[in-house]
Amino acid sequence: MHKADFAERILSLAIPSDRAAAIVGDLVEDETIGPLGFWGAVLQTAVVQAFRRIVEAPSATASFALRAVAAEWGLMLAGCVAYVLALWVAVSFATVSFHSKLPDSAVSSLSWCISNVAVPLALGMWIARRDPGRAAPAILTLSAIHAGIDLFAALAIAALGAIGLRVHLEIILVLRVIDWASVSSALHSAAMYATLYPALLLAGALFSRPTSAALRT
Numbered sequence: 001m002h003k004a005d006f007a008e009r010i011l012s013l014a015i016p017s018d019r020a021a022a023i024v025g026d027l028v029e030d031e032t033i034g035p036l037g038f039w040g041a042v043l044q045t046a047v048v049q050a051f052r053r054i055v056e057a058p059s060a061t062a063s064f065a066l067r068a069v070a071a072e073w074g075l076m077l078a079g080c081v082a083y084v085l086a087l088w089v090a091v092s093f094a095t096v097s098f099h100s101k102l103p104d105s106a107v108s109s110l111s112w113c114i115s116n117v118a119v120p121l122a123l124g125m126w127i128a129r130r131d132p133g134r135a136a137p138a139i140l141t142l143s144a145i146h147a148g149i150d151l152f153a154a155l156a157i158a159a160l161g162a163i164g165l166r167v168h169l170e171i172i173l174v175l176r177v178i179d180w181a182s183v184s185s186a187l188h189s190a191a192m193y194a195t196l197y198p199a200l201l202l203a204g205a206l207f208s209r210p211t212s213a214a215l216r217t
Contacts, residue, residue, distance in 0.1 A: 003038070007020075007024045007038070009207075010046050010206065011024065012132070013202065013205055014049040016132075020133075027041055046136060050140055053134055053137040054140065054141060061138060061141050064130075064134075065141040069145070071123060072119065077173065079115060079118060079119050080174040082114060090102055114175060120201050121201075121204035123201060123204065124203060124206075125207075139202055142201070143193055146190075146197065147194045150189040150193060153169075154180075154186035157180060161183070
């Protein structure tokens with residue numbers, strides 16, 4: 001892929017594609033900047049435009065992020081079904097071909113990959129298709145919502161523990177959805193939502209194509 005095409009995809013996460021093409025065209029024609037300056041300008045523009053969208057339209061951005069939460073739960077349920085089917089195939093293959101049990105590490109790795117990698121990638125694609133040109137602001141807002149909830153959970157667990165109450169909250173729908181069993185688990189979840197989670201969402205959005213219906217809106 002030509003660097004201009006990839007740069008346009010990056011900028012199209014934060015601004016409409018026509019503006020992204022114009023900005024990239026100007027950067028390509030600027031002979032005073034090298035490759036490092038080019039990509040630095042692309043990333044800086046994308047970040048600035050994403051945060052500008054959040055500041056200028058917080059209600060719309062938050063509303064779409066909440067819609068994405070509902071979509072995420074749907075994808076998580078689909079992931080549960082995929083996990084059960086994949087696990088059945090893997091167990092059957094291990095039993096028939098090797099006459100042995102599937103290692104517990106393989107089971108946990110499959111669960112982790114589906115819930116923490118496959119679902120965020122699919123959600124990033126969903127966001128980009130539904131909100132072309134504004135995926136990055138929605139992703140940053142969604143990540144902040146998740147991380148904020150987990151940070152609040154950690155503070156609540158710590159506060160309750162200080163007065164002698166123990167809290168153990170886990171939600172498992174075949175795949176682990178929420179793990180607030182301790183302050184450390186809640187903080188770990190918050191850290192994931194602030195780092196790996198948005199990176200995977202952006203990766204999914206980056207390699208997605210908006211639907212024709214979305215492009216007309």
